[in-house]
Amino acid sequence: MASTTDVRRRARPHRRDQLVTAAARLFAERGFHGVSIEEIGASVGISGPAVYKHFPSKDAVLAALLVGVSRDLLEEGRRRVANAPSPDDALEQLLAFHADFALARPELIRVQDRDLGNLSAGEARTVRRFQRAYVELWVDVLVRVVASLDLDEARTRIHAVLGLLNSTPHSVPAHAASHARPILVTMARAAILAGA
Numbered sequence: 001m002a003s004t005t006d007v008r009r010r011a012r013p014h015r016r017d018q019l020v021t022a023a024a025r026l027f028a029e030r031g032f033h034g035v036s037i038e039e040i041g042a043s044v045g046i047s048g049p050a051v052y053k054h055f056p057s058k059d060a061v062l063a064a065l066l067v068g069v070s071r072d073l074l075e076e077g078r079r080r081v082a083n084a085p086s087p088d089d090a091l092e093q094l095l096a097f098h099a100d101f102a103l104a105r106p107e108l109i110r111v112q113d114r115d116l117g118n119l120s121a122g123e124a125r126t127v128r129r130f131q132r133a134y135v136e137l138w139v140d141v142l143v144r145v146v147a148s149l150d151l152d153e154a155r156t157r158i159h160a161v162l163g164l165l166n167s168t169p170h171s172v173p174a175h176a177a178s179h180a181r182p183i184l185v186t187m188a189r190a191a192i193l194a195g196a
Contacts, residue, residue, distance in 0.1 A: 024108055027110075032058075040061060063120070065111060066127050091141050142158060145193075158192070160192075161192045168180070
């Protein structure tokens with residue numbers, strides 16, 4: 001039988017994830033400066049001081065959130081591209097994946113838009129490095145689909161399409177997400193290939 005200490009140790013990664021998820025929702029609603037560490041803890045049923053067992057500061061919670069989502073987008077994007085049988089399929093995979101992310105996790109986009117400037121310079125560089133690599137993953141796929149595109153034009157198209165997909169926190173209410181998905185994917189595909 002597991003000891004209480006063993007159970008707590010195994011629960012730590014889960015609690016950490018709960019705290020990041022709760023912080024994302026709270027930061028999206030009220031902004032980083034509008035949320036206390038006590039509120040983050042209370043939202044998952046622990047005290048504010050107990051949060052410090054998982055994160056040294058509220059800044060560290062924000063960093064885990066924004067660095068984590070940027071890393072996860074890149075890793076999943078790479079996985080999908082690697083498993084795609086063709087560049088066309090890889091592009092479809094990226095469009096569908098990012099649309100699903102934007103519709104399922106709009107709070108992460110809101111926090112990124114509003115609170116990236118609250119990260120330390122080093123953490124902000126890490127986020128930007130992951131984001132640039134994610135964009136370049138898309139660029140590599142797009143120039144394989146449309147060989148006539150130069151890298152600058154491909155990059156412009158990718159930024160525009162990600163902007164369209166990332167507008168969902170402002171344009172798609174949660175109850176309409178399933179209805180909006182095919183519209184967003186169709187629009188994004190049309191935009192990325194327009195005139196090519």
